Amino acid sequence: xxxxxxxxPLMNVEERDGGAPARAAAQSVDASDRDAVSxxxxxxxxxxxxAGLAYTYEGERSPVLEGISLTVTxxxxxxxxxxxxxxxxxxxQVMNGTVxxxxxxxxxxxxxxxxxxxxxxxxxxxxxxxxxxFQDPEAQIINIRVRDEVTFGLENLRRPVDExxxxxxxxxxxxxxxxxxxxxxxxxxxxxxQRVSIAAVLAARPRLLVxxxxxxxxxxxxxxxxxAVLERLNKQYGTTILMVxxxxxxxxxxxxxxxxxxxxxxxxxxxxxxxFSRSREAHSxxxxxxxxxxxxxxxxxxxxxxxxxxxxxxxxxxxxxxVSEAAAFAERAIAELASQSRTPPAAIAAAAVTxxxxxxxxxxxxxxxxxxxxxxxxxxxxxxxxxxxxxxxLGRNGSGKTTLARNLIGINPPPKGAxxxxxxxxxxxxxxxxxxxxxxxxxxPDHQFVTDRIDDExxxxxxxxxxxxxxxxxxxxxxxxxxxxARYRHRSPFSLSLGERRRLSVATMLVLEPRLLVxxxxxIGQDYERAQQLMKxxxxxxxxxxxxxxxxxxxxxxxxxxxxxxxxxxxxxxVFDGAxxxxxxxxxxxxxxxxxxxxxxxxxxxxxxxHPDRVPAATLSVPSLVASLVA
Amino acid sequence: xxxxxxxxxRAGTSVFHRLDPMTKFAWLLSIxxxxxxxxxxWIQILITLIVLFTAMILARLSPGEIWRGTWLFxxxxxSFFLIQTLTLPxxxxxxxxxxxxxxxxxxxxxxxSALRIYTIILSSLVFVRTTDPRELAISLVTQAGIPxxxxxxxxxxxxxxxxxxxxxxxxxSAQAVRGVAKQRGLSGRIKDMKRYAMPLLVGSLRRxxxxxxxxESRAFGAxxxxxxxxxxxxxxxxxxxxxxMVAAVIGWYAALLFxxxxxxxxxxxx
Numbered sequence: 001x002x003x004x005x006x007x008x009p010l011m012n013v014e015e016r017d018g019g020a021p022a023r024a025a026a027q028s029v030d031a032s033d034r035d036a037v038s039x040x041x042x043x044x045x046x047x048x049x050x051a052g053l054a055y056t057y058e059g060e061r062s063p064v065l066e067g068i069s070l071t072v073t074x075x076x077x078x079x080x081x082x083x084x085x086x087x088x089x090x091x092x093q094v095m096n097g098t099v100x101x102x103x104x105x106x107x108x109x110x111x112x113x114x115x116x117x118x119x120x121x122x123x124x125x126x127x128x129x130x131x132x133x134f135q136d137p138e139a140q141i142i143n144i145r146v147r148d149e150v151t152f153g154l155e156n157l158r159r160p161v162d163e164x165x166x167x168x169x170x171x172x173x174x175x176x177x178x179x180x181x182x183x184x185x186x187x188x189x190x191x192x193x194q195r196v197s198i199a200a201v202l203a204a205r206p207r208l209l210v211x212x213x214x215x216x217x218x219x220x221x222x223x224x225x226x227x228a229v230l231e232r233l234n235k236q237y238g239t240t241i242l243m244v245x246x247x248x249x250x251x252x253x254x255x256x257x258x259x260x261x262x263x264x265x266x267x268x269x270x271x272x273x274x275x276f277s278r279s280r281e282a283h284s285x286x287x288x289x290x291x292x293x294x295x296x297x298x299x300x301x302x303x304x305x306x307x308x309x310x311x312x313x314x315x316x317x318x319x320x321x322x323v324s325e326a327a328a329f330a331e332r333a334i335a336e337l338a339s340q341s342r343t344p345p346a347a348i349a350a351a352a353v354t355x356x357x358x359x360x361x362x363x364x365x366x367x368x369x370x371x372x373x374x375x376x377x378x379x380x381x382x383x384x385x386x387x388x389x390x391x392x393x394l395g396r397n398g399s400g401k402t403t404l405a406r407n408l409i410g411i412n413p414p415p416k417g418a419x420x421x422x423x424x425x426x427x428x429x430x431x432x433x434x435x436x437x438x439x440x441x442x443x444x445p446d447h448q449f450v451t452d453r454i455d456d457e458x459x460x461x462x463x464x465x466x467x468x469x470x471x472x473x474x475x476x477x478x479x480x481x482x483x484x485x486a487r488y489r490h491r492s493p494f495s496l497s498l499g500e501r502r503r504l505s506v507a508t509m510l511v512l513e514p515r516l517l518v519x520x521x522x523x524i525g526q527d528y529e530r531a532q533q534l535m536k537x538x539x540x541x542x543x544x545x546x547x548x549x550x551x552x553x554x555x556x557x558x559x560x561x562x563x564x565x566x567x568x569x570x571x572x573x574x575v576f577d578g579a580x581x582x583x584x585x586x587x588x589x590x591x592x593x594x595x596x597x598x599x600x601x602x603x604x605x606x607x608x609x610x611h612p613d614r615v616p617a618a619t620l621s622v623p624s625l626v627a628s629l630v631a
Numbered sequence: 632x633x634x635x636x637x638x639x640x641r642a643g644t645s646v647f648h649r650l651d652p653m654t655k656f657a658w659l660l661s662i663x664x665x666x667x668x669x670x671x672x673w674i675q676i677l678i679t680l681i682v683l684f685t686a687m688i689l690a691r692l693s694p695g696e697i698w699r700g701t702w703l704f705x706x707x708x709x710s711f712f713l714i715q716t717l718t719l720p721x722x723x724x725x726x727x728x729x730x731x732x733x734x735x736x737x738x739x740x741x742x743x744s745a746l747r748i749y750t751i752i753l754s755s756l757v758f759v760r761t762t763d764p765r766e767l768a769i770s771l772v773t774q775a776g777i778p779x780x781x782x783x784x785x786x787x788x789x790x791x792x793x794x795x796x797x798x799x800x801x802x803x804s805a806q807a808v809r810g811v812a813k814q815r816g817l818s819g820r821i822k823d824m825k826r827y828a829m830p831l832l833v834g835s836l837r838r839x840x841x842x843x844x845x846x847e848s849r850a851f852g853a854x855x856x857x858x859x860x861x862x863x864x865x866x867x868x869x870x871x872x873x874x875x876m877v878a879a880v881i882g883w884y885a886a887l888l889f890x891x892x893x894x895x896x897x898x899x900x901x
Contacts, residue, residue: 098844127850138794139838140845142787143765144640148860153849155858164860184642204849411804431807440808446830447798447805464810494833508809 047208047240048072048095052109055090055099064090066264068109074207075238077230079251079272081294082261083527085497088212088244091261094118095210095242096126114207127153131201135213137193146172146188146196147181153204164203171199175229190397191222198229209233211243216524219397219554221594223247227254246527249557249599252276252297252321260294276300277319295528298557298599298622299326305626306333323602330607333629334614360384361515361548362408363420369407377403379572387515388546390538392559392580395569396594401552404569405518408550410434422515432464439509443520445501446494454496454504455480455489461512475511483507483537499530506534510541517541519551523558535562560584560598560620568593581618600625637700638759639793647690647757652767653774654869655758658685661876662754666747668883669892672739675746682754690757700756701749708745715741725898738898764789766863773862780852787842798834802827 053068064087072078080088093099097118100107111118114129134140143149150171154164172178175195180188185196194214201209211230215223231254233239245251258275260268268275276296296304299320307314310333320326362385370376377400385391393401406412407419410431419426421437442448451457455476462472480486483503488496493504502522509517519538523531535558538549553559559566559580566583568576570593576583584590584601597605604619607629619625642648647655666678686692698705719741721734768786771777806826846852865873886892 093844096848098848102844102847103840122853123847124850124853127848127853130848132844132848134841134845136838136841139841142790142842142846144763144790145642145765148765151860152851155860156850156853158854158856158858161858161860164858200849406804409808411807431812432810435808435810440805442801442805442808444801444805444834446833447802448809449830450806450809450811450826461810494829 046071046073047114048242049112050094050110053094053111054108055094055105057103057105060105064264065094068264068266070259070266070269072208072240072242074240075234076257077234077241077255078243078257078259079248079255080242080244080259080261081246081248081275082267083294083529084499086261087264088261092132092210092212092242092244095208096130096132097121097123098132124156127157127206128204129207131198131204131206131209133194133197133201133209133211133214135216137190137197137217140197141185141193141200144184144186145181146177146183146185149185149196149200150181150203152200157204167203167205171203174202174233175199176225189222190218191225194218194222194226195229198226202233207240209239209241209243211241211245213244213246215245215247219395219594220556220596221396223250223554224596227251230254246295248276248295248297249299250596252300253325271316272321273319274316276321277304277314277316297321299323299603302326302600302603302622302625303329305622306330306629309626309630323599323606326599326603327606330603330629331610334607334611337630359423361387361422363423365418365420367404367407367414367418369403369412369414369418371412377572378407378569381569381572381574383567383574383577385516385548385550387548388542389565390542390549390551390563391565391567392563393550393552393567393569394554394556394559394583394593394595399569399593400572401569402520403572405440405520405550405552408516408518409438409440411440435461435514436465436512437515439512439514439517441502441505441509441517441519441522443524445498445505448505448508449493449501452492453489454485454491454493457493457504458507458511461508465512479507479511482510482540484533499526502526502530502534503537506537510537513545514547515545516548516550519549519553521553522551523553523555531558538562556584556596556598557600560601568595581620584620585618637696638756640763641760642763643691643761645689645691645761647685647761650761650872651774651863651865651869652762652770653863653865654872655762656767656770657873657876659754659758661880663751664880665883666750668887670740670743670747671892672742672746672898674892675743675750679746679750679753682750682757686753686757690761692757692760696760697753697756700760701752704749704752708749711748712741712745715744735898742898769859769862773859774865779857783851791838794838795831795835798831799827802830805830 048070050068050070053065053070054063055065056063068091080091082088090099090103093103094107094111095113095118097113099105100119101123107119113126116125116129141149142152147168150168151164154167159167168181169178172181175198177192177195177199180192180196185193188196197214198209209230215226218226227250230241230243234241234254243251243255252272255272258268258270258272259266260275277300299322303318303320303326304314306329318329320329364384365382367378367381368376369378381400381404393405395401403412407414408421408426410426410429414427416427417425421429421434426434449457451460458476458479459472462475467475476489477486480489483506485496485500485504485507488500493501496504506519517538522534522538526534538551539562541547542549551558551563563580566576566578566580567574568583568589575593576586576589581601583595584597585605589595590597598620600622601618601620604615604625605617607615607625608617608619615625615628619628662678662682666675668674683697686697687694692700716733716738717728717731719734719737721736723735724732725735725738726733764786767789768779768782771782771785772779811826
């Protein structure tokens, strides 16, 4: 925590609050000590005390939060998980009174944050206590220049100029942007923008940092930058952090506590090990077991699966939270299994890539493209796409992925002869002809809606193509059932939840049975269950129509689990085209393109190096690694 | 996909970038007042040349940037010039097109009107391109005494225009993929707008609500005043510049009032 009135710019909160030993404890924390720290921190004065909290938005009948009781003390790092629409963002907004003051509604129960009663304190009065960071860097940034953004809060607080300058420098240095004060925020990468947002709230030295999916729009490199800053704030300076985030693989061993929510209630509240030792099930207050659709770390998933395969119960304390812990867990299992007789396993062959013989669906030859002359975004990109495949397109933010995908649909007109679609030059095809073959699901589903009703929305593409009324009705019904939206068919698209709107935008493309479907970041902001549903839908589409799915993504787990081929762009050049298992084995390429290995791949590589007879390298899924271990 | 919007502030080190916002605002106002003085072509040509000089030398805008920022208006102004030249009455005949006489007075008047519009657009481009909206907002508070909440509302409106433009482009692309063809004519344009409106409204409301949350959570509006770090000040150069502009405007209107300015036809008959 950045200090208030001492020469030490990074004095932590416990020093201010009476010198409790949380910093010393936090500094020595490693993943295995986290639970103890959590207990220690809880003995201190609470920063957040919620009791029987319920909240109903103005004009709504059912509450978005119900029966929430929660105490958070100094130095805790709390991760909040739950499906889309479960009330986690609303809970975050209670922390500085945005709920109920800015987003109006009925607040019941008691909410005290940093000693202030939320119901009666103004939002602005929390400015020096609670720092809020939101998902979308573009929307929360007010200014254009970095240093103006960082000083914004202090200027509002009427601090003296000297103090503002000193704190601005401290905050920017802390997030590693000490020399970026004069840069335009809009020329920065996503990770840098979010670090500016963090610096902007740190400058006011809040006691509590509240973050709502701060890395959802970032590439893995940007995500790592943000998490590193948060970990340092929490471990070294004892800053209390409350964070909603789906990316659990990189976070599980950094947080001290996990809260799982569903339908406005807290279903689980405990240590990360306890949280991830029960697969997608959680205890509600009434000790009922309920499923949760939160993402789980792959390291924990692996331990759960391995324990299940061996007919054992996984205890909370032995649940691994990262790859090295999972490797140690696997080693113990291997040692036990070695004492039992076993037959050597047959090597598990990597998923065979099947290309349909004959003419490829798409041929790209030396494609160069830019919006401004002399500034090409894509440089001499060449590859083919066969029919009936799931292909991932990866690369940093700004590497040209979206530009390339837009060339494929003709939004960006490609140069003559650079793209052949089914053997025809795409530059000579009209929008209607292209959209008969290629579908494109945008990242923000709202952008693609053109009518006021869900069934009209799905029917639109067919009407444009002059299908008969009967055929339209039949196909719309079929597709709406496929995406599980038939019951809402007369409602407005904008009345659906985000996950449903995304399924609807997929449905509008599905109905045209495209041969190539481009998905832009299919899992952003999606909970585990919905992301799985969407990908299963893609598999069905592929099986049924032989469609090729090209997904633009940063999600390496998604690539490992679903894609059979990966294309990687770096500064507009195609630097990799091959199987995901080959990609994840190339360390220097991953580092250069800001990508990470999926935890399960890293784990299998570690184990394979030690036990080549038992673990084949390049395993991309939890079940196949578990199968090779217990075989 | 990001194409920089031309009508948007870009940081730079040109003379105009270094001037304070109020001086630049005074320049913009003066140019507009000068341009509105009279429909005299040679005067308008002179003003246009001055603004072009300012744009290219003092604000360091490249010819390409000027073209990208004003081409639409240039086409509109050219059409305006041609239509007026062909339709306005006059007495000094220049030549005849398809039996229709073209008069010196109408050509001159049409040129003056077209250049006047172009000059104002070009000077606005120079102003927007070289003035940080935040500095302009701060100047409004510290130099013009406007309450900071109002000045910031103005700043944020300027700041989000490019974002909204970008979003409209994305919505257009997203809907084009659905097979929505761009409509022609006025009724088609209205239909287009109706379709874009809902996604744009939903997106803008969401963004506005996050922006409000982000501002309030950083104490915006907590006090009636706020500190401004390094507020722009009108230096000696700025003051001299403003004095020069005021003198030019007063001189110009005085000259008009006393009948000292005479029309010299640019399109004079031989």
